[in-house]
Amino acid sequence: MSMLTHKRAAVNGVHLHYVTVGSGPVVLCMHGWPQNHREFLPVIEAFREKYRFIAPDLRGYADSDKPFDGYEPKTIAADMLALLAVEGVDKYHILSHDLGGPPSVALAYLSNGRALSLSTIETPFFGLDFPGYVDPRVPYWHLGMHMNMDITRFLVEGREEQYLRHFFRDFAYNPTALPEEEVHQYVTQMRQPGNLRASLNHYGYIPQMAEQTAELAKNKLKVPMLAWAGRASFGDHCFDCAKAISVSAQGGVIEECGHWVFEEKPAFINEQLGAFWASHK
Numbered sequence: 338m339s340m341l342t343h344k345r346a347a348v349n350g351v352h353l354h355y356v357t358v359g360s361g362p363v364v365l366c367m368h369g370w371p372q373n374h375r376e377f378l379p380v381i382e383a384f385r386e387k388y389r390f391i392a393p394d395l396r397g398y399a400d401s402d403k404p405f406d407g408y409e410p411k412t413i414a415a416d417m418l419a420l421l422a423v424e425g426v427d428k429y430h431i432l433s434h435d436l437g438g439p440p441s442v443a444l445a446y447l448s449n450g451r452a453l454s455l456s457t458i459e460t461p462f463f464g465l466d467f468p469g470y471v472d473p474r475v476p477y478w479h480l481g482m483h484m485n486m487d488i489t490r491f492l493v494e495g496r497e498e499q500y501l502r503h504f505f506r507d508f509a510y511n512p513t514a515l516p517e518e519e520v521h522q523y524v525t526q527m528r529q530p531g532n533l534r535a536s537l538n539h540y541g542y543i544p545q546m547a548e549q550t551a552e553l554a555k556n557k558l559k560v561p562m563l564a565w566a567g568r569a570s571f572g573d574h575c576f577d578c579a580k581a582i583s584v585s586a587q588g589g590v591i592e593e594c595g596h597w598v599f600e601e602k603p604a605f606i607n608e609q610l611g612a613f614w615a616s617h618k
Contacts, residue, residue, distance in 0.1 A: 340385070348419035350407070354400035355393035355420065359385035362453070362618065363426045365417060366392035367444075369435020369459075370539055371501055371523050373399035376434060379603040380610065388614070394416075395437065396535075399526045403535030408542040410549045413440035414447050430614055431560075432456045434599070436539045439463060439546045442582070445560040446553045454617040455583075456563040456610060458598050459571055462578035464547030465554060469577065474543070476479055479504075483540035483602055497527040508596040512567040515600050554582045561585040563613045565606065567594035587613065 341356040356374050358381055366377040369410075374392035381390045394401040396416060397408065417440070421429060430453050433441030438460025445455040461473035461480075474480045483489050493500045501524055505510040527533055564579035565588045566572055572590055579586035588609075594602045 341381075346423045348421055348423060349412070349416045351396050351402040351404055351416065353416065353420060353568065355391060355404070357389065357391050357424070358610075359389045361386075361388045361584070362614070363389045363391060363421075363424075363429040364614070365421065365426075365429050365431050365444075366390060367395060367413075367417070367431065367433040367437030367441045367470075368392070368419060369433075369437045370413055370536055371504065371527055372435075373523075373526060375519065375522060376597075376599055379599045380432070380607060382605070383607045384611065391420065391426070391429075392408070393420060395539075398532065398536050403531035403615070404544075405535075406504065406538075408538040409545045410440040410443035411447065414444035417444050418447065427451060428436070428453055430454045430456070430617070432610070433460060434456070434458045435460060439550055442550060444551060444556070445558055445562075446556075448560070450559075452560045452601070454563065454613060455558070455560045456565075456613065457579065458564075458606065459565070459596050460575055461565050461571070462550065462582075463543055464549070464551035464575065465578055465581055466551070467577075467581040467584070470581070471574070472547075473571075473574070480540060480543065483537055484543055486534070486537040486541045489537055493533060497533070498524045501527060505597065509571060509601060510567060510593050510595040511570045511601060514595075515597055537607075558583040561613075561617050562587070564588035564610060565591055565598065567591050567596060567598060569595040569603065571596070 505515045562579040562583040564575040566575035577589040
């Protein structure tokens with residue numbers, strides 16, 4: 338996608354690499370593990386005529402700094418607020434996936450009325466408490482393993498490709514949904530110096546994620562939420578959590594879809610995002 342502009346900015350004590358493209362209302366994209374800004378390319382391609390996208394590699398990933406601390410949702414939200422300031426952005430939509438979700442929720446809470454909307458796609462919500470709530474650490478074995486960062490590094494270093502292929506295939510409804518070229522991009526990223534160590538902090542900080550989310554969610558989020566998840570992955574979890582924390586939540590469960598929604602069901606999720614953003618200008 339040649340029209341992407343690559344940039345770097347010093348924000349909140351770290352240097353972040355990010356891409357921008359398009360014009361119109363701003364959409365800030367917050368990716369999950371083990372991906373980077375690239376996971377939003379199917380959305381960017383569909384909407385670059387109508388929206389201006391800002392898609393960083395979050396701290397700990399790809400071509401951004403890989404510090405040894407600062408992976409709490411509020412800290413990453415502060416990274417984003419500083420990045421938006423660099424780009425001169427006042428109002429913005431927030432779009433997140435996977436572990437980009439908890440800091441995106443914090444950003445929505447800390448935006449002081451500037452966030453137009455929050456879309457959390459296939460996001461694990463930690464620290465909530467409502468009838469029927471299940472902590473994602475219970476059904477997903479790798480969350481506990483990745484929180485033990487040193488053990489995970491010891492087992493995965495040198496086997497990054499085999500390990501990531503497991504997630505991209507087994508966490509998808511259609512195991513071939515993620516293009517081979519993209520798999521190679523993410524394997525290459527995970528082999529960059531410090532990337533495995535740093536990105537695992539997004540799991541190591543799950544206790545702080547739960548604590549901060551619980552604290553923020555004591556007050557209902559005023560920002561309208563859109564929450565979708567794949568039937569073969571998080572299922573009802575995302576929409577149920579959105580309804581529990583926000584005064585306004587839309588979304589549901591995507592049939593015949595796993596974790597990699599933007600690659601697995603691009604037409605469906607783009608249709609949902611387009612309608613949602615248009616109704617919250």
